[in-house]
Amino acid sequence: MVDGVTLREFRSYRELQLQLEPGLVLVTGANGAGKTNLLEALHVGTQGFSPRTRSDAHLVHHDADHARVTVAGRREAVPTTVDVTLARHAPKRARLNGAPVRSAEHLRTELTTLVFTPDRLAVVKGGPAVRRAYLDRSLGRLLPSRAPLPLEYGAALGQRNAAIRRISAGHATRDSLSPWTERVVVLGAALVAARLETLALLARPFAERAEELGLTETELAYEGDPPSVDELDARVDRDLERGSTGLGPHLHEIAIRSRGRDLRTLGSQGEQRLAVLALLLAEAELLADRSRVPPLVLLDDALSELDADRRRILSARLGHVGQAIVTATGAEAMPLAPAQLLVVTPGSVRAA
Template sequence: MVPERGFVVIVTRLRLRDFRSYAAADVAFGEGLTVLHGRNGAGKTNLLEALYFGCTGRSCRTSNEREVVRFGATAARVEVDGHDPDGPHALSVGFQPGEAKRMRVDGAPVERMADAPARPLVSVFLPDRLELVKGAPALRRAHVDQVVAALWPARADTRRAYSAALAQRNALLQRIRAGRANRASLPAWDAELARHGVALRDDRARAVELLRERFATLAGELGLAGTAGARFRPRTRAATPEAFAAELAERVDGDLERGFTGHGPHRDDLVLERDGRDLRAYGSQGEQRLALLALLIAEREALAEARGRPPLLLLDDVMSELDPDRRERLAERIARHGQSVVTTTDLAHVPGASSGDVTRVAVGEGTVLQEAAA
């Protein structure tokens, strides 16, 4: 299959109002590396979150988005400017608790930022994002589905179609349990679920395969001891939709007893390993953090190769936990592809930060100071 390619959207500016600790802020970004530096608690992570919020329409830190509105304010607003070879682009997200978000791309309202071609792809590493490694499988499934959608946008609908078919089958199971429907209706929904399920499973498997070798190499470079591995663990290995539908039929009695479908891609998982042992259960927090970082950079490199669209990479306080040699390796990796924003408490921790090619922004007490190039 020919890779789906597209223009790289470079983010040039972030403006925000009443977001977290900021009454207002205006930050310009370089086309390569931008370093946000300041003491702990100064507001560096809030800027990364705002940038992610403006590009995706959601927070990367909380599911309770009331938290993004500055204390005492009634609403938050984020605007992101960028450009690609087609010209300039403008994104905005307005959020007021209790009301629908107001999202626009190039002046037109959108329901989902993910559907806008002009939206910059974005990947974020936060130290407290370790739930992706050590949390429930549903988090990793959703993450792999985001990678699939970024690699092959036309396939994003497969997950939605599977979820809709799963909801319909579960509703039917509950009606049968209640005596309001009969089992004769199930084979049609088994076939529908299986058709989308096999396609979804195959998309996930292909995406993980693209990441597998990159992940192992990067994890080693970043200091994860032993042999690292990324492995897709599907719930079904049925080769065809018909075979998967047969598996569903074999399990229907158990599904009726539970009242929901217990078998299928909604139980898939991504396993990150060190020396064959699941890092979710057996990895230290430091090892899990290195694995997460390696996974995100592996995804970025795969996207750069497959689509020519490396995502904007947001790295929060990652350099302080690496030794000088591994900082150099990480800096070299992120410099190869696209645009990055890195936070640090110490500019000396970011190789090349004093270079004239790097944009530096001092952050403190809810304010930002754009610095002149060296």
């Protein structure tokens, strides 16, 4: 639970100290006032990185060299403070309860934040790589003991691809490929199993939340099987020609369907938005059930393209997922009264 946030030289904010209430917080203001910057700061302060950019320089106020985000809150009633310092020309630094963490991104293993931004529609409408990345992040949150699997598989795959290139260049024999083929097979099988388990966990709450929002008969389907040594050996010539491994979970697809239609190609933008929101709500529900510390949920401009009934349903559901912070251009966008209403004007935020 976030109790307060302090910003210094972050994006459009010179200096801001803000207290946050538990429950549903609505952040309102004109377009360009700084609502998204506030949510972005909360994501940086709890996850160590921005959901909008990987360039720390873009997070620093235009005429400053450093920015700082400090978030104070509670985990199971235990006071918790996170401090993240960003610099234009130096690595960012993070401290958790005063102690340095090995990397700012390590915060995501300690704190859980889920975010919706308009560009998250790419989870449905984008290419397979976007859905794989989304699923692997959910895997890390829902199955923390297996969170390293995507990185471990990626590292083994990188080594096999490097061996393929060495063989193609005449600097190694085909025998050098065998250890990495075996490693890719072992880790690939483990990764596929973990992905399938994650999808199985998400399937029911996703279908229920989607149904509430008017998206019926939804399903999540994994398309792809773990590679075997025989399969990889049989296509070595093709892999040598293309310079990389052409079989495995790095190429698998996750289909998101409604009434049998693949929403990537046959869904409207409204349906794609509902699917992404249903995924977020489903994971928030699972995390709240599986941990005594519910996630922080950030929704930027999630209400603008929903009709009144769907805004009411979403608002009611957000009241049950822990602490949720939602942006909108006006208070009328949310049918239910929030626990706290904040009004943003350029560079400042006040409680209404």
